[in-house]
Amino acid sequence: MVASVGKSETITGLDIGTTKVCALIAEITDSGELVLLSSGVSVSHGIRRGVVVDIDATAHAIEEAVTKAATQAGREVESVYVGVTGEHIGSLNSSGIIPITRPDREITREDVERVNEQARVIVLPPDRQILHAIPRAYTVDGQSGVSHPIGMSGTRLEVQTHIVHGAVTFLQNVEKCVVKSGLDVAEAVLEPIASGEAVLLPTEKDLGVCLIDIGGGTSDIAVFHGGEIYYSAVIPVGGNHVTNDVAEGLKVGQAEAERLKTLHGGAITGLVQEDEVITVQQVGRDESRKLRRRALVQIIEPRMEELFELVRDELAQAECLDRIPFGIVISGGGSQLRDVVELAHRVMGLPCRIGRPQGLTGLNDTLSHPMYATAVGLVLYGGRQIAGERRVGIQRGSRTMHGFQKLWARLRELFGM
Numbered sequence: 001m002v003a004s005v006g007k008s009e010t011i012t013g014l015d016i017g018t019t020k021v022c023a024l025i026a027e028i029t030d031s032g033e034l035v036l037l038s039s040g041v042s043v044s045h046g047i048r049r050g051v052v053v054d055i056d057a058t059a060h061a062i063e064e065a066v067t068k069a070a071t072q073a074g075r076e077v078e079s080v081y082v083g084v085t086g087e088h089i090g091s092l093n094s095s096g097i098i099p100i101t102r103p104d105r106e107i108t109r110e111d112v113e114r115v116n117e118q119a120r121v122i123v124l125p126p127d128r129q130i131l132h133a134i135p136r137a138y139t140v141d142g143q144s145g146v147s148h149p150i151g152m153s154g155t156r157l158e159v160q161t162h163i164v165h166g167a168v169t170f171l172q173n174v175e176k177c178v179v180k181s182g183l184d185v186a187e188a189v190l191e192p193i194a195s196g197e198a199v200l201l202p203t204e205k206d207l208g209v210c211l212i213d214i215g216g217g218t219s220d221i222a223v224f225h226g227g228e229i230y231y232s233a234v235i236p237v238g239g240n241h242v243t244n245d246v247a248e249g250l251k252v253g254q255a256e257a258e259r260l261k262t263l264h265g266g267a268i269t270g271l272v273q274e275d276e277v278i279t280v281q282q283v284g285r286d287e288s289r290k291l292r293r294r295a296l297v298q299i300i301e302p303r304m305e306e307l308f309e310l311v312r313d314e315l316a317q318a319e320c321l322d323r324i325p326f327g328i329v330i331s332g333g334g335s336q337l338r339d340v341v342e343l344a345h346r347v348m349g350l351p352c353r354i355g356r357p358q359g360l361t362g363l364n365d366t367l368s369h370p371m372y373a374t375a376v377g378l379v380l381y382g383g384r385q386i387a388g389e390r391r392v393g394i395q396r397g398s399r400t401m402h403g404f405q406k407l408w409a410r411l412r413e414l415f416g417m
Contacts, residue, residue, distance in 0.1 A: 011025070011386065012080045012379075013375050013376070013382060014062065014375075015191070015378060016058065017044055017047065017374075018048060018240060019239075021044045021058075021062055022041050023040045023062075023065040023080070023375070024378070024379050025039075025070065025072075025077065026383070028383050032387055034361060034379065034383045035360075036362035036379075037072075037075065037362075038068075038072035038073035039367060040069030040070075043061065046061065050234065051170055052176075059180035062178060063181040063182065066080070066181065078184060080186060082174060082187075083188075083189055084131070084174055084188045084190060085190070085218055087234055089232070090165050090233075091232045093163070093231075094119045094120070094122050095160050095161065096121075096158065097118070097157070098111065098115045098156070106152070106153055107140065108150065116135055116159060116161065119161035120163070128165045128166065129168045131171070131190060132190060132193065134162045134193075134229055135159050136225075136228045137228070140156070140158075141154045162229050162231070164190050187382075192221065192222035194374050195222075195373040195374045196211050196377065197376075197378075197381050198355075198359060198376040198377035198380055199358070200224060202227070204224065205228070208223070208225045208326055209224050209328075210223050210224075211328075211355065212311055212328060212330050212332075213331045214238060214331070214335055216240045219237055219311070220234055221311055221314060221315070223320045231315075231318050235307065235314065239261075239337075242265070242303050242337075243261055246261055246296065250295075256280070256283075260280065261296075264278045264293055265337055265338060266301075266338040267300060267337050267338065272293050272297050274292075276293035276294070277291065277292060278290070278292075278293050300337070304343055311348070327348075328345075330352065330353070332370055332371060332373060332374075333370070335355070336369070341353065341354060357369075357370070357377065359380055360376055
């Protein structure tokens with residue numbers, strides 16, 4: 001969303017998760033700096049595994065979170081950059097190629113827009129729509145690895161593009177929830193693309209890294225290579241599956257299972273001492289009981305192991321394992337489970353670290369938690385879009401002024417002015 005405020009603009013990122021809805025409002029100053037103004041969080045009830053199951057409940061949660069943030073910032077929010085995910089998300093790589101027919105053979109912005117549009121011409125079922133078409137690299141007359149072809153000379157321009165698509169109805173339901181809460185959608189953004197803006201380093205993106213964002217209902221994966229996204233997918237296992245396993249295994253309620261997972265959980269049973277004991281409150285009983293912590297971790301470990309095995313298999317099938325020398329970066333609420341880095345390394349055999357959001361001025365300790373990576377990333381993504389629009393406007397304005405100057409010079413020459 002963009003709302004004018006003097007010489008600055010505000011951007012609102014909206015992360016609609018399975019467990020929480022988070023809205024962040026930031027200001028992009030005239031110098032291009034992004035400054036966090038406020039945040040608002042509400043409990044999410046209408047989302048399951050990244051998909052809307054109750055429009056009214058989701059719209060209410062959105063309105064609550066955005067109202068909190070808007071009141072704190074003292075700004076009116078009109079539209080938002082909203083994150084989307086779910087098992088319905090798919091991706092593929094496409095390409096486009098055009099001839100450069102200008103007499104001087106110089107590649108213009110219009111040529112780049114034309115080749116990008118050609119790469120978007122793909123055959124999808126009628127119930128699917130393109131969410132993102134992200135140029136990964138350009139090739140000019142056979143010279144690959146070109147990132148900015150504008151101004152170069154050539155006779156043929158090619159582009160390799162990563163296309164993310166989703167189910168029309170599921171995407172429409174997200175938009176309906178936002179509109180029902182009184183807002184417009186500035187852009188729907190795949191959540192791992194947003195999270196990557198917040199937690200990945202430029203060097204990692206350039207040389208190759210895989211981001212795993214472990215949410216409540218799903219885990220999003222995105223492979224970055226050559227500075228842009230190369231592959232993306234959604235794994236249908238998230239933190240709530242671990243909580244459900246704990247609830248069933250220990251015969252406790254969901255709230256108690258979440259508490260036990262958060263405070264005492266772990267991903268590797270072998271790292272738990274034999275004498276560690278925890279207190280468990282069972283359903284229907286007033287008194288609590290003692291339990292060895294190993295029993296809790298023995299329930300959690302298989303589910304987390306399954307998650308990383310699914311990620312490994314997905315990457316192997318997509319032939320991406322050799323493209324990520326920087327290994328794995330884990331974000332999202334599920335990344336805070338004890339020993340999760342060690343388990344990911346054991347299962348996948350790759351370097352691994354936790355990704356904490358950064359890049360936004362004014363982030364406090366709470367919002368620097370990995371569970372806010374998507375929300376922070378949505379703001380950063382919006383800021384990058386606005387910065388790009390500003391640059392295009394300046395360049396187009398410069399070209400227009402240059403054209404007027406040439407025309408005026410020609411008129412002076414013809415009429416002796």
